[in-house]
Structures are given as structure tokens and as C-alpha cells.
Amino acid sequence: MIQAVGSVAGWLVPIFVAAVLLHGLWRRVDLIAEFVSGAREGLQLSVSLFPYLLAIYVAVAAFRMSGALEMLSAWLAPVLRPLGVPAALLPLLLVRPLSGSASSGLVLSLLHQHGPDSFLGHLVSTIQGSSETTLYVLTVYLGSVGVRRSRYALPLCLSVDAIGYATAFIVAGWLWH
């Protein structure tokens, strides 16, 4: 099951890249010029995200190395253990809707610490890949058209996020545990 899922997913990226290039060639897009200008934009984004990545990475590492994370885990263990939720996951669930760069930093540090192919590595990847920076999306999208009263938008989006996290946990448990 796991191998089948992995090999199908492994084909996704190469097929997509080939499709984009062939379609671009067919439509006579200047492939290299557009690629370079897009890549430049991606690089600029990475540069502007770096300070956030650094900030969150260092803070999370310090929190872990000081023993504070172990203390927090010990406190929360009686609540979380019956549900089977790893305590290391908690900061990600709290930060994910707030900040894309902060949650990316958290995911990176969790992947490094626990290994990307461990259960936790698979779980955080699934969560990261299936969720949005809800607060950011709401702020930017509603702000761009001058909406002040968002009505039920926030509670609705956060409820859907919570359902997504729970589903990710169930799916990851089914595939990788």
C-alpha cells in the first residue's frame, strides 16, 4: 500500500513538468525567458521569507534544547496520549493558520529532528501539504476589497481547518503507523 502510494506520487512531478514544458512549446512560449523570470520571483520570495525562517527555526530549536518542550510534553501527555497525538505536533497546529513562513520553519525543523520518513515526518508533511494559512488568506483577500465585517468567515474557516488536521491524523495513522 505504502509503496504503491509512493510510486504513484513519485510520477506526479515528472509528468507535470513534462506536460507544462510540452504545452508551452506547443503554444510557442519563450520557455527559458519565462522560466527565468518566474524563478527570479521565487528567489526574491525566498529571500524575503528567510528572516522568518531563521527566527522560528532558532526559537523552536532553543525551546527544544532547553528541555522546555519535554516539560510541555510531560504536562500535556495525559491529555494527548489517549488520542495518540504526538506532543511535538502541538506547536505546528497552533501556528499553522497564523503564518505560512512560521509553519514552514516548524515543519522543516520537525522533519530534520524526527526524519522526513518517520511517522511524525509523514504526519507533519501531510498537514502542511493539505492546509492553508487561513488567517493570512482571510486578511489579504477580504482586505483587498475593503471588507470590514467578515461575519462567519473566521469561525467557519477555522472549523474546516480543525477537521482537516483530524483527517490528516487519521489518514497518516492508516498509511504509516
Next chain:
Amino acid sequence: MLNAVWALLMLVALGVGGAHGTIDSVGSGLFTQAMQATKLAIDLAAVTAFWFGLSRIAEKSGLLETLARPLMPLLRFLFRKLPEGHPAFALMAMNLVANALGLGSAATPFGLKAMQELSHAMPDKETASDDMILFLVLNSAALNLLPAGTIAMRAAAGSLDPAGTALASTIVTGVAFVSALILHGVFRRVARTSA
């Protein structure tokens, strides 16, 4: 909010480090971790730049627009109050498709233009309409077929199978998408009766 989370992490770490005699490793760890973050950021920047380059080609060739077409019947069903042929339809479809393919950079401009069109359709500009909120929740629970950012991070962390969680993410976003539709109906009804 994020400010408070960050300050709390740092100060608790330094406080606990001081109290538990781990302050030496916290102090030296700050710099080794900063270097570690920089190495990771460089790997990540390489993959992000590649993905942005590719998404620019897909946008210019019209591939995104072609992929958006099959979504139109679904959107017409969901946004029944919008008149047929409203410009918001095509924009919302392209936003959702770009999101599904993990092309966030292409998705956002389409999404913002779609919001403008939805806003034009409403008399009260300062209050979010049911249609706007439906689009937002579909966007934030967006069906994701190719979580490119996550694949990049897994590759940067040395995974043997960077794309291995793509299918799991797709299943999760599928469940979230359906829940979003159902919950939107519930919240809209509650908001209407309480108003």
C-alpha cells in the same frame, strides 16, 4: 499574535535553560541552529525558484486556463446567485486549479481579482457576502493535488520519498473541501436566523 508566540518560545527556552542548567547548550545552539537554518533555506530557495519558473510557463501558455474549464459546472452549481457568465467564475476556477497544482504564486492574483468581481456584485461593500465567504473557505480548504512546497521541504530534509505524502494530502483536502461545503450551509443558516 505571532509576536507573542515567538517571544514566548524564546523566553521560556532561555528561562528553562537557566533553571535547568542547560543554558550552555541553548546558548551555543542558537548559532549552530542559525547556520543550519541558512543551509536549509538555500536548498529550499533552489526548489522554490524552480517551481515558480515552471508556474510562470504554465500561466503564459494558457495551461492553467485550460485546466480550469472542467471546474466551471461545479462553480455554477455552488454560486447559483451569480448570473451566468459572470467574470468571477473563470477567475475562481483558475485560482482553485492553481492551488490544486501547488502553484500558490499563480493562485493569489486570480483569487484577489475574483474577490473584486464578487464585491462588485454586492451592494454593501463593507460586509462579506455569503458567496465571498464560500469562495474563501473553498480556497483555504482548497483541493490540493500537488503540495509542491511540502515536497520541496521533504527533499531539502533528505527524504527518500519527497512526494510520498502527496496522496495523503489530497485525501485530506478532499474531506476538508466537502466539510467546507456542508459547514458553509450550516453557518449561513445560523447567521441568517440570528441576524
